[in-house]
Amino acid sequence: MSLDILLPLLGGLLIGASALLLLGVSGRIAGVSGIVGGLMLAPRGDRSWRLAFLGGLMVGGLLLLGIDPAALPDGLPATTPIVVLAGFLVGYGARAANGCTSGHGVCGLGRRSRRSLVAVLVFMGAGVITAQLVRPLLGGAL
Amino acid sequence: MIHMLAPVVSGLLFALGLGLAGMTRPTQVLAFLEFRDPALMLTMGAAVAVTGLGFPLLLRRSRPLLGPRFLLPTRSDLDRPLIVGAVLFGVGWGLVGLCPGPALTGLVAGDPRQWLFVAAMLAGMFIHQRLERSAS
Secondary structure (H helix, E strand, C coil): CCHHHHHHHHHHHHHHHHHHHHHHHHCCCCCHHHHHHHHHHCCHHHCHHHHHHHHHHHHHHHHHHHHCHHHCCCCCCCCHHHHHHHHHHHHHHHHHCCCCHHHHHHHHHHCCCHHHHHHHHHHHHHHHHHHHHHHHHHHHHC | CHHHHHHHHHHHHHHHHHHHHCCCCHHHHHHHHCCCCCHHHHHHHHHHHHHHHHHHHHCCCCCCCCCCCCCCCCCCCCCHHHHHHHHHHHHHHHHHCCCHHHHHHHHHHCCHHHHHHHHHHHHHHHHHHHHHHHHC
16 A cells, blocks of 8 residues: 555544543543633643643644654645635634534534534535635635 | 643644545645545545444544544534535635645645735634624
8 A cells, every 4th residue: 555545544543542541431422623712711730631632733743844844834825815714704604503523523423423424525615615626716816 | 731632642643644645736636636646545545445344443432542532423414515615625725735733734734825815714613613603
């Protein structure tokens, strides 16, 4: 099997294992937007595990940087105003929908949640349309 | 202390998985959304295969290893915020190719515009929280 297939598969297995670990040991859903968003309103005792997860995420990022800097982004493919707009939409939308790619995608589909299935179909559809139709339309403004 | 180990390792595995899969690179995510590179389908498939097989086994137990109970969403209704939120999220994702996990994981590369993306994302989360609180 070529690396083009092996690495995406292995990455997916690790992401799945990460969700199993958090649910099996802590009883929590590994949804990044929920973990971050919860920091803003969670009671004190509910904050430390969230910070621990985010700390692990950062250490993972540093490891990636050490192993293969090319694994991390070397610039975002849009202008600064679009980057800000996209960030805002991702944050607001994920909280409104109660989940993102990890919470609804990886965990929700694994729980066979109807809400998650609908959310995944809708955000994949919106993502595909935006990438294929809206980005070219923005053209020079991108 | 032991209670913090699982979340740390979970976050670590999550970041490494994203990195191996290439999801931390916005250009790769856009190539997937543009149907030029289906590799991320394998990533999503593998991750959901693990949770789809593993979650039911874990949930057979009455409680998690180090916690009083499993904290799972219980709703099953399809309401407007779910749909509108997913559309807004998808548009933001498709514009730049970043979703929350990869955006945070990639911060260590030090690109100021990625920090700006995360700041805007946190602002979006915060504003949603405020609006929701004032509506209720």
